[in-house]
Amino acid sequence: DIQMTQSPSTLSASVGDRVTITCRASQSINSWLAWYQQKPGKAPKLLIYKASSLESGVPSRFSGSGSGTEFTLTISSLQPDDFATYYCQQYKGYAWTFGQGTKVEIK
Amino acid sequence: EVQLLESGGGLEQPGGSLRLSCAASGFTFSSYAMSWVRQAPGKGLEWVSLISASGGNTYYTDSVKGRFTISRDNSKNTLYLQMNSLRAEDTAVYYCAKAFISSWYFDCWGQGALVTVSS
Numbered sequence: 239d240i241q242m243t244q245s246p247s248t249l250s251a252s253v254g255d256r257v258t259i260t261c262r263a264s265q266s267i268n269s270w271l272a273w274y275q276q277k278p279g280k281a282p283k284l285l286i287y288k289a290s291s292l293e294s295g296v297p298s299r300f301s302g303s304g305s306g307t308e309f310t311l312t313i314s315s316l317q318p319d320d321f322a323t324y325y326c327q328q329y330k331g332y333a334w335t336f337g338q339g340t341k342v343e344i345k
Numbered sequence: 346e347v348q349l350l351e352s353g354g355g356l357e358q359p360g361g362s363l364r365l366s367c368a369a370s371g372f373t374f375s376s377y378a379m380s381w382v383r384q385a386p387g388k389g390l391e392w393v394s395l396i397s398a399s400g401g402n403t404y405y406t407d408s409v410k411g412r413f414t415i416s417r418d419n420s421k422n423t424l425y426l427q428m429n430s431l432r433a434e435d436t437a438v439y440y441c442a443k444a445f446i447s448s449w450y451f452d453c454w455g456q457g458a459l460v461t462v463s464s
Contacts, residue, residue: 270450280456281454281455281457282382282451282454283454284451284452287448293452325389327450327451329448329450333392333404333406334392334449335392336389336390336391337389339389
């Protein structure tokens with residue numbers, strides 16, 4: 239199976255900061271990567287698909303980039319509603335795998 | 346509005362069985378692959394199983410192969426997960442998720458059902 243590794247595991251930031259989360263795949267997944275946001279006690283929410291396509295209704299401060307094995311999720315100006323855990327997920331082939339998550343905390 | 350509503354969770358002993366259901370509304374259920382994703386307490390997301398739109402193809406993570414069975418009833422707009430030979434490590438919140446039609450990422454999720462396996 240393809241392994242997904244996110245870094246950092248935890249990130250402390252302030253409102254207004256630019257935040258970048260990295261996700262690496264153990265082999266090439268082309269652009270078959272999605273990003274999700276999850277808040278405590280809630281279901282995950284899709285933010286980005288196909289590495290860089292913004293899901294409808296998601297604020298434009300979220301962006302994704304990368305291809306092959308290295309990907310990033312960027313929040314251009316962190317807002318209070320963005321403090322949450324973020325997961326990458328690859329969907330190449332028939333064994334879907336998630337990264338271990340990055341928790342974005344208030345600094 | 347797309348809605349996914351899981352039910353059937355609860356407390357079960359090791360070795361026991363449970364069946365989860367996910368009632369779907371707000372979209373043409375029979376046109377979309379569906380999946381189960383779980384999250385153990387305090388842990389990350391783990392994909393469990395996926396079924397194609399017609400039900401003709403099913404996929405499982407290794408740890409549940411031979412124990413869990415995913416199925417669907419397109420006439421009832423309902424997804425199922427039959428879980429047998431339950432283990433303590435199956436304890437988790439189980440989410441059903443709708444897969445995007447041409448690329449199987451998960452664009453809508455239910456609220457989750459808690460399954461606890463304990464004696």
